[in-house]
Amino acid sequence: MNALQSCDIEKINPVRIVAMDNAPELPGLACAGMPRHWFLAMRLVWARDYSADDWLEWKAWDAAVRLAVRHGWKVPAGEQRLRKLAWLALRELAEPGLFVSEQMRYGIAGIGKSQWFALWKARYELIYRELSEWVNRAWRYIRVKLRGDFNLSEMGG
Numbered sequence: 001m002n003a004l005q006s007c008d009i010e011k012i013n014p015v016r017i018v019a020m021d022n023a024p025e026l027p028g029l030a031c032a033g034m035p036r037h038w039f040l041a042m043r044l045v046w047a048r049d050y051s052a053d054d055w056l057e058w059k060a061w062d063a064a065v066r067l068a069v070r071h072g073w074k075v076p077a078g079e080q081r082l083r084k085l086a087w088l089a090l091r092e093l094a095e096p097g098l099f100v101s102e103q104m105r106y107g108i109a110g111i112g113k114s115q116w117f118a119l120w121k122a123r124y125e126l127i128y129r130e131l132s133e134w135v136n137r138a139w140r141y142i143r144v145k146l147r148g149d150f151n152l153s154e155m156g157g
Contacts, residue, residue, distance in 0.1 A: 030142045041131060042138035044094050053090075060086035064127045073123060082127075084109045085120070089128040093135065 031039050037059045043049040044056060064082040068075055075081055088108055091098055099105050105124065106116035 030145050031138075034138060034141050035134075038134045038138035038141065041093070041134040044090070045135050048094065050094075057083075057087055057090060060090050060127075060131055063130050064089075067123075067126055067130060071123075071126075079110060081109065081111070081120075085124050085127050086131075089124065089131050092128060093131055 037056065040049075040052045040056045040059075044053070061083045064086040067073075068082055088099070088105060099108070102116065102121065103113070106113060106120070109116070109120065109124070111120050
């Protein structure tokens with residue numbers, strides 16, 4: 001029996017597992033095999049761990065680029081628009097309510113008001129949902145492991 005199986009799953013939730021810095025064997029067991037970006041996104045959101053922020057920002061930017069390609073978005077060259085939107089989405093995941101107005105969002109992204117509401121707000125929301133899903137998948141991954149089902153291949157990556 002390993003440390004995870006000996007835990008009372010009703011008394012421990014996935015958030016506490018990921019945030020346990022004082023008992024590193026539990027996150028190690030619960031998160032083994034989980035895609036790195038899921039784990040780091042969940043640590044960012046639930047433990048306010050910014051230690052891998054640069055890597056996570058790059059991964060978020062990569063996800064934004066993949067969404068742009070998948071949906072055929074035309075992105076202005078040289079403005080790093082997708083990078084700014086990915087950064088904004090990560091900040092909002094980590095600190096909900098930080099950007100209290102749409103004006104703050106489009107200002108940070110360097111997008112004009114009319115362009116934001118006509119085009120980029122919906123695209124930003126897709127990016128945000130994609131990153132939010134990383135946290136949701138990490139949660140489900142750990143939850144399944146806590147229940148003792150170690151066949152996680154159907155969860156994707």
